[in-house]
Amino acid sequence: MNLLDYLPGIPDFPKPGILFRDISPLLAHPAAFQEAIRQLNTLATQFDYTHILAIESRGFIFGAALAQHAHKGLALARKPNKLPLASHQESYGLEYGKDSLELQQSTLISSAKVLLIDDVLATGGTLIAANQLLKNAGFEVCGALTLLEITGLGGSEALHQNGIAHHTLLTA
Numbered sequence: 147m148n149l150l151d152y153l154p155g156i157p158d159f160p161k162p163g164i165l166f167r168d169i170s171p172l173l174a175h176p177a178a179f180q181e182a183i184r185q186l187n188t189l190a191t192q193f194d195y196t197h198i199l200a201i202e203s204r205g206f207i208f209g210a211a212l213a214q215h216a217h218k219g220l221a222l223a224r225k226p227n228k229l230p231l232a233s234h235q236e237s238y239g240l241e242y243g244k245d246s247l248e249l250q251q252s253t254l255i256s257s258a259k260v261l262l263i264d265d266v267l268a269t270g271g272t273l274i275a276a277n278q279l280l281k282n283a284g285f286e287v288c289g290a291l292t293l294l295e296i297t298g299l300g301g302s303e304a305l306h307q308n309g310i311a312h313h314t315l316l317t318a
Contacts (some may be wrong), residue, residue, distance in 0.1 A: 149185075150316055152178045153294060167266055167294055167318070169204055182315065183211045186263075186291060189313040190216060193288040195261035197254060199223055201247065201276055205264035208293055212263060221254050223247040223276050234283040238275030247275050254285055262290040267314055270304030277310050294318060 152172035159166040172178050190212060197219040200209020206222060213220035226235070226246045233248040254260065262276050273290045280287050289311035295301055297317050305312045 147178060147181055149178060149182055150318060153316070153318070155318070165296065167296070169207070169265055169293070173207065179211070182293060183208070183215050185315050186212050186293065187215050189315060190261060190291055192313060193261050193291075193311070195259045195288040197221055197258045197260050199249070199260050199262050199276060199280065201262070201264040201272055202228075204266070208265055209263045212291075218261075219254075219258070221249060221258075221260070223249055223279065234279055236275045236279035236282065238271045238278075245272075247272070247279055249279055249283060251283070254283075256284065259286050259288050261288050262310075263292070264290075265293045267292040267295040267301040267305075267312070268299045270301040270308075273301075273305060273310065273312070274308050277308065289313070291315075 152175055153167050156166040156168055198209045198213045199221045200206045201223045202225050209220055226248055229248055229250045232251045234251060235246055235248045237246045260280055262273055264273060277287050292314045294316045295314040
């Protein structure tokens with residue numbers, strides 16, 4: 147099964163020059179989604195982790211499914227002002243703007259070894275921010291995992307330069 151067949155590119159979304167990868171067809175096809183999680187779990191076994199930090203919003207889907215499949219804890223990196231309790235925050239730049247991530251302070255245990263997960267790696271800014279968020283909060287980051295890397299945007303290089311071990315399932 148070629149999982150890229152289930153991730154069509156949509157040009158000029160959310161703005162001109164951006165190629166958006168739609169995960170909806172993958173999620174709508176049970177066998178493809180199950181295969182993606184199985185393969186992500188195989189990649190994840192290369193890391194020594196106790197918890198997954200899934201990045202809002204599409205990373206939640208893959209993070210939750212992988213956490214359930216691998217019997218690991220799950221934490222959520224949320225967009226600003228969506229968490230009711232005290233939170234750690236990290237701001238970062240995107241290829242088309244700026245954003246922030248927050249992690250509720252009471253979510254992870256102090257001994258957590260965290261694997262970052264997101265759906266797509268583009269420039270690496272989101273994963274770098276999530277890594278910094280966890281480090282600033284005193285947690286150990288084991289690495290990062292993505293479903294798809296969009297080549298030519300420097301994401302892998304940026305993660306490497308920031309000392310983040312990374313594996314991706316697909317490239318396009």
